[in-house]
Amino acid sequence: MVLDITSLINGKAPKIDFEYEIDAQGEDTDILPPSDVSFTAPVRVKGIVTDNAGYMALSLTAEIDYISRCARCLEDISGTFTLKFNRKVATKGTLQDEDNDEYVIVKNGFLDIDRELVDDLLLEFPAKLLCKEECKGLCSKCGKNLNFGECDCPKKKEIDPRLAILQKLLENDETM
Ligand SMILES: [Zn+2]
Ligand SMILES: [Zn+2]
Known part of the structure; x- marks a missing residue:
């Protein structure tokens, strides 16, 4: 105008x-x-x-x-x-x-x-638009929309904390 x-x-x-x-x-x-x-x-x-x-x-x-x-x-x-x-x-x-x-x-x-x-x-104007700030996106393996729930793809295995301590001790042993 x-x-x-x-x-x-x-x-x-x-x-x-x-x-x-x-x-x-x-x-x-x-x-x-x-x-x-x-x-x-x-x-x-x-x-x-x-x-x-x-x-x-x-x-x-x-x-x-x-x-x-x-x-x-x-x-x-x-x-x-x-x-x-x-x-x-x-x-x-x-x-x-x-x-x-x-x-x-x-x-x-x-x-x-x-x-x-x-x-x-x-x-x-925003270069990246999101459906919501905390959008979980898609699974990189199966492509499922993770906002609608978890998919069945294998997740990274959690190491048993007791084993983790043992592993640390072993590592320390090696450096001695
Ligand atoms: Zn989204
Ligand atoms: Zn998946």
Whole structure:
């Protein structure tokens, strides 16, 4: 969205609220999900531009719904990713370095929010999605989903503690 913040710059409004959506599905969307992820709804954006004695700031929250697969157990998952996005706002020509990531630049009273927001959204989107934090994943031998219970594959044998002591003594003997 390109937001007209002329009234803020002129001092006629102390803040400007905004709320809009960015298409995340159409053919010409810039919002390309990571592999194995699909975005299922537009990005919902809600925020505010404020002016504090000439220091302007942009603060917004963006939400996007997704479907994907758990990186460990491969089960289908869905969720909403939320990004908090905060930038200082400067009018064009007032900064020495306009590529500074802390700023978004206003041109002729218009603030272009989307470009950097979309970059950030894709950058911050989790590289690994899990069905739950403690997902047990799949058995590396039989492929069973261990969240639904143990499989029958042989587990590492526990050594009898009494034998372990004996074994240690034997090892010590060898080094003497
Ligand atoms: Zn999982
Ligand atoms: Zn198994």
